[in-house]
Amino acid sequence: MTMNEWKFNPHTDTIQYLGGWLTDPTYRGCIVRENSGRRAGTWAVRPRDPWTEVDHTAMYAETMEAARAALENVTPGGHRCEVFVSQYLGHCPERASVVTYSGIGDQFRGILLCPVHSVKVLVGDPRMSVERWEAKCGAITHESGPIVGDRVTPPMAPVRRSDFLSRPVVWGDDWEGYTLGMKLAQRIVRGDLVMFHGTGAFEVNSVDVVPIPLDEPLYRFNCNGGATYGGTYNCAVPVLNPPL
Structure with a gap:
């Protein structure tokens, strides 16, 4: 079959x-x-x-x-989000749920966005579900996408462990079996493993909402070893999902 x-x-x-x-x-x-x-x-x-x-x-x-x-x-299995997170983490690994578009008759595709990145990325652009776009306009292929060059995957560059006073639960160059994901800052909870750029993943022990004068409040993640990390409301936060 x-x-x-x-x-x-x-x-x-x-x-x-x-x-x-x-x-x-x-x-x-x-x-x-x-x-x-x-x-x-x-x-x-x-x-x-x-x-x-x-x-x-x-x-x-x-x-x-x-x-x-x-x-x-409609592509079996769908597509992944096309937002570039960082050189260290590469492109977002989450499944895309919506696609932005422009032009008469919805003929010009924009960018594929996961539920997390769709909250803040190109929020003013028209969008529709990926399945509806493909059904109406044709299957989305790599060549038709906005990514320039190949999708960037996490390089797992070596981390100098002696440089850090607080040791992550999972080092940034050794997270085999874990999967990278994205969560909105306000949805980070105790037990989540948040990824620190270039270091690794620290376990969240508690979350504080810190008022910032003349700016948005900060969601501060208090992690193991005294490490802290944070983001504003609707900010996309890289996390590691433990093996099943």
Whole structure:
């Protein structure tokens, strides 16, 4: 069975599945013909979200052929966020949920953003879900993206351990098994492992909200060994997720 194979419901002709049956790991979503209401006769395009394992309607198509083509455009597994975090951490590793766009007919794609970075990055630009964009405008490929050159991955450069009075829980050049992630500053809680630039990850023991004159309050993360780190409201904070 291929990811582009269509299967038909044996009990009704109003639904078709792409990639396999609902419980199959190759299942990519379905198209459903509307039988009532103002959209009667159209086909709902419902890609499967691989993280929530729920089908969401991305758009409606006038014909079965158009609905099939739209669902086939949606990339299985989705895409990653395109925000560059730092030379040390590389590009954001989180899954993109929305894409910015411009131009008549939504023809010009902007940048892919994860839920964390979408809060502050290009907030004035029009945006839509990644699944809806692909269904309407075609599959997003590396060549069509705004990233210049290859995606930068964390280099894990050597860390001079003798230079630090406070030792991180996980050193920045030795976090095999952990995965890099992003959280909003106000959602950091006790036990999170926040990444210090160029050093490693420290464990948060407590969080304070510190008033700053003529500026936004600072969320201060008090970590092991007396280390402190912080960010303002809606600031994206790199964290390490422990192995499962």
